[in-house]
Amino acid sequence: MKRSFFIYAFFCLSAGLIAGCDSTSPNGASDPVVAERASDIPSDPIIGLGGDGRPVGTNTFTFFNVRTGDVVAQTDSATTKWDLGFRGTTIIVNGGTSGPGNGAAKIVEGVFADITDAVADDMQTDSESGYAIPVGSGNGWYNYNPALQTVSPVPGRVLIIRTADGRYAKVSIISYYKGAPTTPSASDEARYLTFDYAFQPDGSLLFE
Numbered sequence: 001m002k003r004s005f006f007i008y009a010f011f012c013l014s015a016g017l018i019a020g021c022d023s024t025s026p027n028g029a030s031d032p033v034v035a036e037r038a039s040d041i042p043s044d045p046i047i048g049l050g051g052d053g054r055p056v057g058t059n060t061f062t063f064f065n066v067r068t069g070d071v072v073a074q075t076d077s078a079t080t081k082w083d084l085g086f087r088g089t090t091i092i093v094n095g096g097t098s099g100p101g102n103g104a105a106k107i108v109e110g111v112f113a114d115i116t117d118a119v120a121d122d123m124q125t126d127s128e129s130g131y132a133i134p135v136g137s138g139n140g141w142y143n144y145n146p147a148l149q150t151v152s153p154v155p156g157r158v159l160i161i162r163t164a165d166g167r168y169a170k171v172s173i174i175s176y177y178k179g180a181p182t183t184p185s186a187s188d189e190a191r192y193l194t195f196d197y198a199f200q201p202d203g204s205l206l207f208e
Contacts (some may be wrong), residue, residue, distance in 0.1 A: 006027075013095065016037040016045060017029075020087070022198065029201040031167070031200075032095070033036050033195070033199060033200055033201075033207050034056075034194070034198065034200075034208065036069055036196070036197060036198075037174075037194065037196050037197075038064070038194065038195055038197065039180065039181075040192040040194060041071065041192065041193045041194070041195075042071075042086075042192060043086035043087060043089075043192065044057035044058060044059065044060060044086070044087040045189075045190075045191045046189075046190060048197070052147065055190075057088065059087070060074065060083035060087065060160060060165065060196045061077070061092065062085065062086045062087070063081075063082035063084070063085050064083065064084045064085070065075065065082050065083055066083045066163060066169045066171070066197055067083065067165070067199060067201070073187040077099075080094060080100055080101040080164040080165060081164070082094055082099070083101070083163045083169070084161065084171070085099075085195070086193055087099065088191055089135065089140075089141075089144075089151060090131065090135050091105075091133045091140075091159070092131060092132075092165035093105045093124060093125065093126055093131075093132050093133070093162070094144060095125040095132075095164070096125035096132070097126050097127055098126040098131075099148065100164075101164025102162060102164060102165065103125065103126075103132075103161070103162070104121065104123035104124060104125045104132055104162040105125075105132040105133050105160060105161060105162065106122050106124055106159075107133065107140065107141065107157055107160075108157075108158050109156050109157060109158075110158055111156065112158050112172040112196060114169065114172055115160075115207065115208055116206060116207050117201070117205055117207070118160050118162075118170065118205040118207070119160070119167040120168070122164055123160070140154075140157075141153055141157055141159060142154060142173070142176065148185065150184050150185065150186060151184075152171075152176070152184070153173040153175070153176070158170055158171065159171040159173075166181070167201070167203050168199075168200050168204075168206055168207075169197055169198060169199040169201060170204055171195050171196070172194060172197045173193060173194075174194040174195055176191065176192070176193060177189060177190055177192060178190075178192040179192075180194040192199070
């Protein structure tokens with residue numbers, strides 16, 4: 001990438017067209033979209049039972065950078081090094097009341113692979129009145145089945161994310177259980193997220 005960039009920049013200079021060259025997108029094309037699967041990202045794993053008998057964790061978020069695909073250290077929670085935070089079924093963005101970044105989100109209906117445009121209208125950020133990605137069964141990305149005591153992603157719901165630095169990604173939650181079992185049960189180890197995501201590094205809204 002670096003070599004092709006410098007060749008392209010030299011061509012622009014020699015042609016006297018440097019003002020019209022896009023330094024982030026050689027030859028006028030978008031940078032390749034980064035598409036990955038993140039597996040078994042801890043989301044405040046259960047460490048025991050509370051006084052009411054409900055499972056509890058440490059009540060801390062795991063921070064994730066969709067730009068690099070890395071889990072971010074807790075010591076960097078007050079920085080723009082992360083884009084999403086996971087705690088149980090709660091997902092936060094790095095913006096508003098949750099962080100110092102430009103993060104925001106919204107939920108759209110559709111097939112993950114078919115969503116090719118972030119469409120930045122109606123993006124929400126975390127605030128005192130609620131999270132950008134709503135919590136509660138059926139409200140956001142998941143449903144809770146009280147009979148089976150399981151959490152399952154709502155089919156056809158995709159998260160559109162504005163990252164801490166103002167770029168865009170889409171996220172589809174695959175599983176809430178370690179190992180991403182096809183048919184989870186209450187005995188499976190919960191609070192480990194597996195999700196597909198695509199990040200557009202060139203700053204545009206397009207995922208293609």
